[in-house]
Ligand SMILES: Nc1nc2c(c(=O)[nH]1)N[C@H]1C(S)=C(S)[C@@H](COP(=O)(O)OP(=O)(O)OC[C@H]3O[C@@H](n4cnc5c(N)ncnc54)[C@H](O)[C@@H]3O)O[C@H]1N2
């Protein structure tokens with residue numbers, strides 16, 4: 001009889017951190033291709049953004065002190081000495097008592113320190129009546145306000161979002177060094193598993209859920225996915241198909257066959273892929289106990305439990321950190337979990353970390369997490385849920401009203 005020598009969640013995460021590094025050397029790619037990828041360089045700006053002081057409104061560039069005390073009943077009177085064109089240099093300096101018309105985004109002329117909005121002035125020929133006072137700096141973005149020359153704009157290990165690409169574009173970068181997207185291979189196992197396109201199911205057959213859910217979740221984490229299809233519970237075929245896929249990918253995920261049944265070959269297949277071999281066989285969690293982690297050469301291989309809910313939760317718990325390591329992502333600086341109160345008592349066993357599915361309800365007294373109960377083979381329970389809540393291994397459960405952290409599913 002074989003037994004699991006289970007590891008705790010934190011032991012498994014420590015192993016992941018120690019064992020896996022970025023999978024391939026960084027590459028230089030054009031900005032339009034790098035959203036969602038991880039930076040492999042420190043980006044330092046050699047320019048100021050904006051590189052000229054500009055107006056944030058349509059109006060008149062002025063010296064603020066000329067407007068002090070101005071009101072509807074006592075306007076300030078200024079001479080209009082110029083009109084600044086969009087995208088052109090403002091090359092006529094402004095002196096006290098003068099104003100120059102300026103569009104939103106126009107360059108502030110030398111000598112001006114603020115802009116009065118068009119709504120608060122009246123043009124009378126070449127004279128300007130100003131009915132509101134403005135403070136120095138009002139309605140102006142100064143050169144370098146956004147980014148200073150020499151500033152570290154983004155550090156190595158940062159996952160690039162649309163706004164990050166905006167800054168890179170603003171400082172004139174057309175390409176950046178990034179960690180390549182890891183290629184994740186997925187192979188589903190089980191005599192009963194058939195492709196989703198199969199119309200009429202024979203008794204005992206089950207359409208493949210895990211290739212689809214795990215493939216999509218891997219893509220959400222920045223990976224490229226190679227689908228290996230479905231393989232029967234036959235050691236030789238399984239080992240051959242796993243080995244073929246393994247050589248094409250950076251991270252191989254096997255679904256099903258991770259438990260200790262006589263036909264569960266996943267561990268043997270993982271060992272056959274190369275040394276050092278299996279690092280974790282079984283984790284002290286519910287669901288997900290029969291999760292396996294191994295390393296062949298430098299590549300991670302993960303055996304996810306067949307039950308679709310367990311597979312997704314274990315992917316979240318361990319495959320996401322593996323993918324982060326493979327992409328050189330810096331550990332998260334912020335806690336992205338939502339605080340809520342649990343709506344029911346949920347018992348749990350000491351010595352095991354439990355993950356419960358929850359949906360969120362906004363009530364008058366705040367956010368509540370309502371447990372969604374159901375066996376780990378029932379994928380629709382995850383459709384109903386918005387996230388998962390961890391019950392720590394040292395707890396006997398959580399009581400109604402207790403504050404919990406909800407780890408939200410990505411959408
Ligand atoms: N004696 C024991 N039996 C089991 C244990 C245990 O500790 N001792 N653990 C149970 C737990 S928990 C889980 S989870 C499962 C995991 O088993 P496997 O990883 O070997 O998975 P399978 O037996 O292949 O499948 C389990 C279940 O999930 C369905 N399945 C599998 N793959 C897919 C797929 N790609 N798409 C949809 N559904 C899938 C499969 O048909 C089975 O119903 O072991 C328990 N047993």
Ligand code: MOO
Pocket residue numbers: 285286287288289290305307310376377
């Ligand atoms: O714990 Mo198993 O992972 O589904 O139910």
